[in-house]
Amino acid sequence: MAALVLSLAAASSNVKYLNIPFGRQLRWVVLAELLAVAVLLAASRGKRRSLVGAPLAGAAAAAALAALALVSTAWSPDARLTAARAVSLTLLFAAAGALAYAAAGDRRVAELVLVAVLGGATLVALAGLVHLALSPEQAVVAATARQAARYNGLGANPNAMPVVLALAVPLAGWMLLYARRRAARGLAAAAGVLMVGSIVASGSRGALLAAFAGLLALALTVARSRRRAAALAAAVVAGLAVSLLVMQLPRPADRDPPLTPSAAQRTVDPAGAELLLPLADEIGHPRSGELAPPRRLLSSLGRARAWRGAIEQAGERPLLGYGFGTEERVFVDRYYLFFAGRVENSYIGAALQIGVVGLVLLLALVALVLAGGLRAVRAPRSTRPLAAACLGVVVCGVVLAVTQSFLTSAGSVGAAPFWLCAFLIGGLAAGSRSRA
């Protein structure tokens, strides 16, 4: 599991020898290995577990989503791409389902998965620091007149690695609260600080908010009294406030940095329209003499416009979308203040790919997971902390999905940790029912 997190991060990294030709292939090998291990683990549990109620409904929703993704090959502009991505999502769901089945009777499986995700994310954060020391010009995006410098770490952009770091923050909180040994609690605290610090340095507001939303969910569900819940919640909110303040400290540059020699060579022919009105910047392009507004804490001009455009585009094929896995192919960035090949909203991205039908299935699955999580945290004490940790990750992921496209992309750095924890909730709930 930790290897999967690392290989997914490598596939999304800005380090050329990690990304292409290594990381992008390795992640599928590791996913296949995880599936094999998960199936063996599930088979070795021996005793059949009864899958009824919410876990059964969740399994059905997940199966329906995967099936729709596969069938969308029939109307996709790139059938091969759609099929490959649908198969990878199916494999991820299968691995997560098998692990959840194994965890139903043995909570140690759940503990191992959570510790592995936390370990993998911590290694990603540490690797980012090593990359900063060795290649600072790649690990940091230089400040411009519009925004302050932003920390990439291993990521191809400042928002990439914070996805997996944010998802792991509730797990650091879980380990800090429940690890038996002081050394383990110390490591968890250090990992949490490292991950939150990396997110703050990246300037990724969505990831920061999501990380603390996950921590808040953990805090509210593990507290045994209202007083303790209030104290924990206050600590989380204070942590978020401090982090936001620190995030605002770096200032934009006085002027844009000079073009590098290679970028200067790529400037367009002066007779071309691309110099004056780039197609990728058409919407929201400032008029002559106007300056683009600087990036602020609550500003979202570029993203809001891009989302509106993507929703309009989804509305042209509303029921079943353009085909699973085609988000980057279908979405065209025409927005001046937006810099991404994807919509950067998992819900709109899902609507674009598999239409309203697919979006409803996805939302139903997420709702079932959340409901299952709330039930599981009221279960016997032995599994409550585990369920709370998983619920924290899911809440974090649900919030993060508003500002990042990752939920339905098995190859993205955040999908595996999210779905593994989501399915574990079902496994823990089924296990509690069996014991009852």
Added chain:
Amino acid sequence: MRGARLAVAALVAIAVLVALIPLGRWERSRRADEQVRGMQSVLAAVGRLDSPSLAAFRQLGSFDCLLYRRARNPFALEVCVNDRGRVVEAIDRRGKAARIWSLRDDPSRSSVLVDRARVERLLRKMGAPR
């Protein structure tokens, strides 16, 4: 009994999924037809590709664009063509907001064809690099 119920549920699910295929393809065709109509309207507004109002060009790797002046706007109308002569995008900027018709996601669905060789000549005439 439970096994039978599961089998029935699975069959129903498969039937539903198979029924979605013509629906998904119909949505694809309907959108393509809409975009093609829009592109044709822009081409009609442009008139001849070598019109004297040809004002600028754009080269973007997967397609090249010709831009036409209307009144004081040198980029009022834009037609983008891929290497097979298919129009993959057309833009009308004569109004307050640009109206864009695009089949960049699925160029093979565009039935609007132009003479690619003529586009090449026009690009060279405007000084576009090869």
